[in-house]
Amino acid sequence: MQASEAKAIEVTDLTVAYQEQPVLWDVDLDVPPGVLLSIVGPNGAGKTTLIKAILGLVRPAAGNVLIYDKPYEAQRRMVGYVPQRGTVDWDFPTNVLDVVMMGRYGALGWMRRPGKQERELAMQALEKVGMEAYTTRQISQLSGGQQQRVFLARALVQDATVYLMDEPFQGVDATTERAIVTLLQELREKGKTVVVVHHDLQTVTDYFDWVMLLNIRRIASGPVAETFTPENLRTTYGGRVAFITK
């Protein structure tokens, strides 16, 4: 056994159950620093739950999660989160810049209002996602892809080391998808670890270097070339997937 460097994310024996049926069963996952990992699996496989369990948003029945060798509570500042776009009310009375600045609330702490510095960070993040022209736009007037980019910008201002993203490609057009992928790959080049819940099996090999196949249990995880095999996919999707390997 080799003594490995610190893992960015280390999930051990994680089991989560909402009612009697387990949503995640005895899941292990090791994510090394600096990889771009996608979690794929059928509907109801527990992908979102896994992300939420890593973030401490759902309480596991058993198991353990470490971020760089420490529990999440101790490493919050290192983690950025992009929730599913549909989980918030986009008719909330606020604008784009304000939402992005929410990413600084954790670092700001109690009682302090966001100021000039937060505004500048938010502007930089909006430029990175190509939304700098929309700062004062009311959020209900954004398209799906624009909403997604606002959420990405909010995660960027968290200035995290590990990013967890729940379906950032859902309902976005091809151009936005490419822009997001480029952004994710830039994050990886900077040594960040990015974990993405993903649905489109066709693009896994193009976009990501690591993959985790999940269906309540972990089927496999590792570098795409070794892990993203027809056998593993059949196990994950129960043989219902007609997948053509390139």
Add this chain to the structure above:
Amino acid sequence: MIVAIGAALLGAVSGTLGTYAVLRRQSLLGDAISHAALPGIAIAFLLTGSKTPLILVLGAAVAGWLGTLFILSIVRLTRIKYDSALGIILSTFFGFGLVLHTLIQRTGNANQAGLDTFLFGQAATILESDVLTIGILGGIAIVIMLVFWKELKLLVFDEGFAASLGLPIRALDILLTSLLVIAIVLGLQAVGAVLMSAMLVAPAVAARQWTDKLSVMMLLAAGFGALAGVGGTIISSSASRIPTGPTIVLCATVVVGFSIVLAPNRGLLWNRLRYQRNKRNLKMLGGQLFQSEEQ
């Protein structure tokens, strides 16, 4: 004059805190809290024999808070849905309150006259001491809300993200609900348990029509609430024996109706005009295209 000041303060406080209730889609929680507060008033009176507003308000707050706690626990621990839990607690507490009030009336306690104003509200009974209670408690509630402004805003907009940042969302949720309870019990005497929720919902709904900014929405809601409070009080006190609660609520309804129809951007009239204009423009465009094809 005292009465009008009291009603204005009340409208402002409930409008401000009602903004969050509306944005969280908890409009009906306010209704449940105000109904659930009724037995608290009766019990506070039975225990102390006093009609001091602070004591009755305290009783109302405890009962309203207990009711809310029951609703949230039912939703969390059983598979009963939110609206059913709301219905169960609202009617149970309210029924219990009515029983207690009838009992108090039967005892023939000369002191009891006035307790039933908590049902439909009677702003005329507002004294200087009540205005002081409303001003101080309402002021405290609003200051607390301002202190935790960004945390509460994030909680209401995106609870999951707030939790991931390490904000204690359970505690913030309890805090926000408690502030709502304060706003409600302060209004019981003037507006009454039956209609109090309208004082939370109506000003906020009207305010949302006019602005896309949370702070402006809250200020507007406070203003609309105060306006409805003063308007309702004046109308109800000019004619004898009109209960104030319904009058205030009707005033608030007028503001809501006006806002829904006339507000720019979100207003119905505005929508209609925009639709017509777009249709006309598209028709002209369509005609040109058609002509150019013919040529």
